[in-house]
Amino acid sequence: MTNLLEVNNLNICFRNGKSITQPIRNVNFTVRSGEILGIVGESGCGKSVTSLAVMGLLPPKSSEITKGEIIFNEQHIEKMSEKQLQNIRGNEVSMIFQEPMTSLNPVFTIGQQLMEPLKQHKSLTKVQRKERIIEVLKQVGIPRAEQIIDEYPHQLSGGMRQRVMISLALLCEPKLLIADEPTTALDVTIQAQILELLKRIIAETNMSMMLITHDLGVIAEMCHRVVVMYAGSVVEEASVEELFDNPLHPYTKGLLKSLPSQNERKSALYSIAGQVPRPNELGQGCAFANRCEFATERCLTAAPPVFSVAQHKAKCWLLDETVGGVFSE
């Protein structure tokens, strides 16, 4: 499998007046063609900022990619001009946002909004555009597609709006779909429908997907490989079975153990003490050291490099002795 997207050593800084924070430090991962890569982490760990960087959507005035590269389909996204980015966005890479309620424009009909990417990227006649829109709406399971295109977003339910968002992302048949918490705002029964749908579309079209979520259940359900993020860096990367069977990083272990379904009923749940440090509180050592039950002197003074055990990578000092991990780049 070839790599569709490579993120190498990415660092992002935000400026706020005179203060500078660095929410993303040394992030590395790849998305291969045809796979679903999950990115999991708690709020504020930088998963959404990373996805915005891949789309070239970071606010230009207050943020900056200070180091690293984002290579999509052998093109450097971080070096592109706004014009070049516009050719890619919605065309080769497209994105589904978390809030289906706010990401559609309330004053345009569904049809008008779906027309936009086709006008921008494809040379089709008006009739062809309409045909294509109806075809895609049917593909995502919207009944009465012919009528829906003349309706406004407020006339649709949350699940339907999310389907419209998905069809908007699919219109130009992108190579990479970024889904940022696509089901977080939805109820469980609707979530099950949408996940089924996304799985079916990925299988049918050989698209790649980057699925960003905080829900380990969604990860277990959907992904082939998983990247775990904590406080702005990647702490672990593995295939989904490997991650659930044999998590290496103490943070991942803690996350999995703290799920209610992993604990005996009514007993005290396992929990990770403390809170995620803010980006300006991070010191020299491992970002997780202050909450880690295995932390040693070394964890507080030096940030751990990536160790790999077979295909499984994790950033933790514990791995060099206990599991026989190999120091890798």
Place this chain on the structure above:
Amino acid sequence: MSKERLLSVSGLKKYFEISQGMFKPKIVVKAVDDVSFDIYKGETFALVGESGCGKSTTGRTILKLTEPTAGEVLFKEQNIAKLSYETMRKLRSQMQMVFQDPYASLNPKKTIQQILMEPLNVHKKFEPHERLNKIIDILKVVGLSEAHLHRYPHEFSGGQRQRIGIARAVILNPDFIVADEPVSALDVSVQSQVINLMLEIQKKLQLTYLFISHDLSVIQHMTDRVAVMYLGRIVEIANTEELFASPKHPYTQALLSAVPISHPKEKRERIVLEGDVPSPANPPSGCTFHPRCRFASDICKQIAPSAVAFSDTHMATCHLYNLEGEKK
């Protein structure tokens, strides 16, 4: 468990009217429609359902934060629905609420000391000079400390704010707490801390919870009995273990099967429901679930089913079992 009844809800209804203009008839939204259940002392009773099913409205109506349209709420055998504003206000020292959004439910202009002092002042609990000590005690119970007294809500993280919300609810030493989605705005690692805290203070202070949530794994973990709501009605009530082991109502079955798996190798037979929850302003005839139900027959479209008891503790409202009963 001792079966002393603390709260009894019977035939509770809450309708909201939407005015359509002067000469048009009003639309009536039946947010809660004929809900009945009992809560016993010391237990955790859960209300579960999707958004818009009326679970939060039920919780708020029980505390009389909104007036019920009809029905009775007996708290310690006293009908709350008929109480005057003043008596109800006094009674609220025994019934408290923890809200969903820890960011919106604390006054940003008040320090933690002021926030926690408020209920004590209102209900004139303890001698004024004792109150501060009491606040410090309760902060320790919820895992904060004296050092936090003079800080403002924005200085705390989501989990800490929810701890303050819980401290504010338990400082009056209530018997009954309505917890409306207390952990759903929190991250997994913080969520488990707050669940532990709630279980711990329940033991310590002998609290009874009405726990409102849409997260089935949390409900399975910490509650004793569950009521499943759909479109303003309770479709199934059972002991938690019983409900998760053998759900009877087709909606409960679909809801349980829709929960994401906990391990990638786990295989689950999934019942994917078609369509969306209908609008409560215009609910379907008969059984309100029939347009999405796999087993719907003609009778479901016409007549609303009545409750069928499977055991003393397990009840569902579905025609499926009435019919089977007749066949037997």
